[in-house]
Amino acid sequence: MTQFIKARRHERRFSTERAGASGRAFASERLRAFVRRVAAHLAITTAVAISLGALVFLLPSQFDAVKGFAFGAWTAFVITSAYNWCMIASGASQSMMGEQGEVWTDGELRSLRKRGWRVVNHLTLKHGDIDHVAIGPGGLMVIESKWNSSPLALDGTDRWVGNWADQARRNTDDVKRFIGWGARADAPISPLLVVWGPHVRPTTDEFHRADNGVTIVAGKRLRQALDDLADERTDRDEIERAYAKLAEHAERRDRADIERDGPRPRSANEIMTQAALLALTGLASMMASAFALRLPLWAWVPAAIAIVAPGIVATRRPSVRRLGVAWLAGFGATVVLLIAVIITNLG
Known part of the structure; x- marks a missing residue:
């Protein structure tokens, strides 16, 4: 069981956790640059908007029960609106959707893992970032994921699609040479371009094959294309050798990138999930x-120790340090409220 868990973690490290890494980094960079440029105006506008919400406290006393809730809801609305405006105005939203396209493709690729396929996302070789590389019984797939909000035809007539197909072809040739299949004329290699978007128009066929040999598939039809892949063209040892070489290269590049640029930025989904988890942890601590x-008065001290101890232990472990801080913050907030109630009653 332990070996299985380690193997699954290893696969996630080089597949799911890496999906959309380049788009995420680009979006984060654009968003940070934009916020720095408009920081003063953004802070003033947000502060004024939140201050206007304080007018709710001027309402008659019969609304006292909902004043706090209304102000909190207004504050959340202002902050959310400011964030969304920054995402759109900075151009980061387009990059984030590109990242999401890669995440969707990775989600479809998961269906192949039960059939013996191995996946590496965000692989950097000669011509830059390669979104997905999958190797398995059916051979090698080098996949380029794209997202576009404009109407696109996938029959080879669209200039953008043609450029993306050329990119997929270059990436495929890079991977082929890297794993040592460059001299194999019969190598089972499938370059694939997956296009996501609300207005992507699939062809009447299941897919379109470009002149350079790249298969172009609409995202909504990717699962069907993957289900039709042939098996038993590549033996297990060959799969593992190629995967090990790709994973080793990805890990080496990751170390170099971290030394140069620091940790990889988190996606919006990861940030929101982390924020929700921290909020729930703090709320659980308060409850x-x-x-x-x-409890009886004599049990307060033992109970406080029992509540605080897990938080202190968690803060000493880097993987759950933030959760530990949130837990202690919830306890601290409860203590502050208790003191405030006592002072109010004494007054």
Whole structure:
């Protein structure tokens, strides 16, 4: 079981966790640059907008029960609107959708893993970033994922699609040489271009094959194209050798990138998930602390120790340090509220 878990973590490290890395980095860079450029105006506008929400406290006393909720909802709306405006105005939203296209493609590629395929995402070779490389019983697939909001025809007549197909062809040739299949005329290699978008128009066929040999597939039909892949053209040892070489190269490039640029930026989904998890952790701590207040007075100190101890332990472990801080913050907030209530009653 331990070996299985390690193997799954290894696969996720080089596949799912890497999907959309280049688009994510580009979007984060554009967003940070834009926010730095308009920081003063953004801060003033946001502060003024939130301050206007404070007018709710001037309402008659019969609305006291909802004033706090209304102000909190208004504040959340202002902050969310400011974030969305920055995403759109900076141009980061387009890059984020490109990242999401890669994530969707990776999601479809997961269906191949049960059939013995191995996947490496965000592989950097001679001509830059390669979105996905999958190797398995059916051979080698080098996949370029794209997202576009404009109407696109996938029959080879669109200039953008043609350029993307050329990119997929170059990437395929790079991977072929890298794993040592360059001299194999019969190498089972499939260059693939997957295009996502609300207005992508698939051809009447299941896919279109460009003049350079690249198969062009609409994202919504990718699963069907993957299900039709042939098997038993590549033996297991050959798959593992090629995958090990690709994974080793990806790991080496990751180390170099981290030394040069620092940790890879997180996606919007990861940030939102992390924020929600931290909020829930803090809320759970507050609920546990509130429950402890219902215990006899002599049990408060042992209960406080029991609540604080897990948070302190968590803060000493880098992987869960933020959760530990959120847990302690929830406990601290409860203590502050308790003190405020006591002072109010004494007054």
